[in-house]
Amino acid sequence: MEDPITQDGHSKAVLEKHQELPPTPPISDSCDEDAEELPVVPASSRPTVTLDVDKKTPDSHVPRDPRLIRLTGVHPFNVEAPLSALFNEGFLTSPELFYVRNHGAVPEVLDEDIPEWEFSIEGLVKHPIKLTLRQLCEQYEQITCPVTLVCAGNRRKEQNQVRKTKGFSWGAAGVSTALFTGVAFSELLKKARPLRKARYVCMEGADKLPNGCYGTSVKLNWAMDPNRGMMLAHKMNGSMLTPDHGKPLRAVIPGQIGGRSVKWLTKITVTAAPSDNWYHIYDNRVLPTMVDPEQSANDPGTWADERYAIYDLSVNSATVYPAHEEQISLSKADQSYTVRGYAYSGGGRRVTRVELSVDKGRTWRLANIDYPEDRYRDTERYLYGGRLDMSWRESCFCWCQWSMEVSIAELASANDLIVRAMDESMCVQPKDMYWSVLGMMNNPWFRITIHKQGNHLSFEHPTQPALQPGGWMERVKKAGGNLTNGQWGERIGNEDEDLQESAAVPEVVMTKEGLKNEISIDELRKHDNETDPWFVVNGEVYSGTSFMKDHPGGAQSIISAAGVDSSDEFMGIHSETAKAMMPSYHVGTLSSSAMTTITNGPPSNTSPTDEPRPTFLNPRQWCSAPLTGKRAVSSDTVILTFQLQHSAQTLGLPVGQHLMIRLKDPSSPSGRDALVRSYTPISSTTKQGHLDVLVKLYLDTAATSGGKMSKALHSLAMGATADFKGPIGKFEYQGQGRCVVSGRERHVKQFAMIAAGSGITPIFQVFRAVMQDRGDRTRCTVLNGNRMVEDILCREDLEALLEGNEDRGEVIHTLTKAPYGWKGLVGRINGELMEKHCKRDRDTMVLICGPEALEKSVHKALKEQGWDDEQILFF
């Protein structure tokens, strides 16, 4: 056998260090005579260069395979292989196609530092241990063993079709298998000698995440049990772990969800209680099905309930062939087709049967199952420097492959093809989905639909991974079907009422009656300018020229939309009143070829390059950024942190301006409608690498239904992306009293800033800019209205900015429900209060941001006091 390390392509010096690692005993073939051929290790061609998309991320040191499907945008790296590609590799998966689940950036470990990688075993043990990887290899017996890892989110896209969960959309390829080499966990724990009260083994990784490092725990007595097969591994299919898979050391916890197999392992703590790591509590759980995303957010107790933590995998299966959209010619109707797929179960339990049905589950037939894992049981040998000996063990820790011949004629007369598996404990996959907030452990019958098209059959899987369209679930849902009716959304009895409900939303007419004017792409392009901008909404062309000056979102937002399809943001941002004004600006209908051109992307002169940009925002294009942090700042307000494209990037938002956030509407029937709202980030405009947005959440209560955007933002999962575009707004503060309003420069000596609730965010941005510049002599008086003390947002930040600036700044809080002993003002912001605190003066400008009712009443009061509209700005 070849020395696997030499296949790695490392430098010679590194190799030598490397080879110091495992003492490789001579290969023993003595027991091999009657062993069957072992499964083939897939040819691996390790990617050696960093892909362009990764270059501007913190993972710029990680070469990857471009075939992998990214499930959470560019970063962090969460991927699965195309299902057929994964299956075609066979029983074992190459490291480059092995699914990846990274909660954050991959720690960078240089090859020369690998032998000195240190980890510890501490806590409730008699002999705490500190070891380097070199010592682990030298002092402990090395073993090699095939193990399948499965992310608990495998097949989650199906759950997201039924109802959006807090997780991103795995297809059915969140499962992979490799030969892992390392040390049995039980050996290490025996050395450390757990004490009497010890019950759990906590593990921590070196990755730095928004909520601390990644950590979790498993039961100590399982870790001590060789039958459970837990190990610390440093090799995968004979080569050093790749960075994405935990280089240089990870836990491998067979039979349990992938989430327990901690990568980049640094610390093991033996404890009396399960891990209190954030990711152990808020990830990898199946909450009861009636707990919805909003409820779960307000109920830490449910999360902490250890009964909902997932350990063993449940039985699951999927069909790989026929593949999605595969076609079979009906001219072969006298032949048969081999249906093929995979199955696995948890806790070491064997998959004991796989059954197929072509009549919606009325009758079933048995598939053939191949258990490649069993071929390792008859052999004892050294493989990759580790002893491979599974003869004594009963447990099944790997997936198996099943197949069945079905006549094409029979497929032609069926509507669907369903598979389900059963395991050793007679647990069988359920017909119906168990939906839960995190969408994990999804394992209902895997159903493929069959369609006759001309003289061939074509097949449709339930979903496609990530945001890829396709699959019968999406199709059925779009047609108004109810996916949870126990019949995969097919019509049963009289469901007409359901259908009408989703079709009955009244639409505002935005076209001019009788206007028939087809607009070509060339004509549209002529108006791709600042003086006479045309933009497109839902295929109709509008002229923005005449209302640029009065547009509440500022002229820039119209200019930015010139010549491009702005349907999503227009529909998302505008009220019905605004939409009703559109017929008078309607100039025609875009020709269908022009429509194809513009929906395929922006004009080439604005297309993004792969070069890292110094600033993130682009006024003409949506740019996505992943959510990396969520911090509650009050009972209904959170600060969401999004990661920019690289650590030196700034947002690119002038002070006083806003940006738009776009999200898919999880509540829309197709799940594909966009929600767009504008926000003012609270992170400083010069902040690098990240952007913080404060959002007030209007969630469902018993009496009222909450805001769509609130709900969508609230259920946005860590790592999921939102789209951003901007800047927008007609106001900009350039410092030293200099303002630009709708393109006109003005000088002010004083700001009267009136805010209520989350309206503080744009005000805060301007206030901060003034206060942070000691040379800026502009006076700022902030009048901030709220209901209760708890509702005051950014209070400490405001106070911190005031410190030492009392001569030019003042912040006045007023509460409508003031507590006993409150030292601020009491009552609503009204004319009287304004008169008292904001002296009218020609050099003063009033900035207002709050609910519409407040803006209206303040406006009225100001007018009565003689203020001029020129001096009043509504954000």
Ligand SMILES: Nc1nc2c(c(=O)[nH]1)N[C@H]1C(S)=C(S)[C@@H](COP(=O)(O)O)O[C@H]1N2
């Ligand atoms: N340190 C660390 N370990 C981790 C994770 C992580 O983000 N950080 N993700 C976990 C999850 S949820 C899964 S499914 C597996 C995935 O392992 P893989 O990326 O090697 O396939 O790693 C687990 N171990």
Ligand SMILES: [Mo]
């Ligand atoms: Mo996972």
